[in-house]
Amino acid sequence: MNLKKYLLLLSLVLILGCQNGSVDERGQLGGGTTEQSETKKKRKKKKKQRTRNLSPGVVIDQLHGVPVYFNGGVGETYGRHVAEDGYNLGLKWQCVEFVKRYYYDRLRHKMPDPWGHAKDFYDPYIIDGGYNAARNLRQFHNPSKTKPKKRDIIVFKGQDENPYGHVAIVSKVGDDYIEICQQNVGRDSRDRISLIDMGDEWYLPNVDVAGWLGKRKRRKKRE
Numbered sequence: 001m002n003l004k005k006y007l008l009l010l011s012l013v014l015i016l017g018c019q020n021g022s023v024d025e026r027g028q029l030g031g032g033t034t035e036q037s038e039t040k041k042k043r044k045k046k047k048k049q050r051t052r053n054l055s056p057g058v059v060i061d062q063l064h065g066v067p068v069y070f071n072g073g074v075g076e077t078y079g080r081h082v083a084e085d086g087y088n089l090g091l092k093w094q095c096v097e098f099v100k101r102y103y104y105d106r107l108r109h110k111m112p113d114p115w116g117h118a119k120d121f122y123d124p125y126i127i128d129g130g131y132n133a134a135r136n137l138r139q140f141h142n143p144s145k146t147k148p149k150k151r152d153i154i155v156f157k158g159q160d161e162n163p164y165g166h167v168a169i170v171s172k173v174g175d176d177y178i179e180i181c182q183q184n185v186g187r188d189s190r191d192r193i194s195l196i197d198m199g200d201e202w203y204l205p206n207v208d209v210a211g212w213l214g215k216r217k218r219r220k221k222r223e
Contacts, residue, residue: 054187056093061189063171063181066102069093071184074162088114096121098183099153099167107151107215111135119165122155122210137213143203144211148178148195152214159208170212178204 054060054070056078061068071093078092081101087110090097096118103109113134123139126132129146132139137153140146148154148170156166168182168191177192185191196203 060187061181063102063169064106066098066105068098068181068183068189070187074184074186093183095167095182095184099169102169103153109136109215111137117158117164118167119155119158119163119210121153121165121167121213124210132213135213138216139213140211142209142211143198143201145201146216147202148173148204148212149214152212154178154180154193154204154212155210156206156208157210165210166208 054072056070056072056076058070059067060070069092077094081089081092081097083089083104087104089100089104096116099121100111100114103111111134116134121135123132123134126139128139128141128144130139131137138146140148150170150173152170154168154170156168158165166182166185168180170178171181171190172179174195176197177195179190179192182189182191193204193206193209196205
């Protein structure tokens, strides 16, 4: 075999190898071998099995020492959770229960109105940055002049498929995103939402987000 034919044959081998995804990351392309695909399938199967085998009330996460419990089905409830002093924390293991328990256990905060669905945490008639007396917290619109902070409560609107809305706790704030920690969303309790700096306002580009609430120091009046 002369040199020209050898080089041509070598080129064909390399091209076919790339098309079949047989060249790994150390080589050139890396399209994924059959073995890699089988590994991914096994991982997905194990994840489904872990979720399926979980029982309601099992701890799946924690935020600052406050556990997040697995709820099973989204609409399932397992009785009312009441603190030792009689304070209503909500229905086990719904999203509201986690948020109120987090504020109660971690921040020693009790809401004057301990009732209502998730969507009721946000009052659309309160101005941006105004005081929400029912929750004893400052309330902010989406968008708002005030940037979300860790430990704030994100409130999602009610929808046709979920008329009760949803609430979550801000667990992390980045330059262009926030991370939330939540209960009653299946196995994965964390999620990210983009955060946009609009110059004079902060915006969470999720149409379901009504706004957020949190503890803020009261500004002293100027003399």
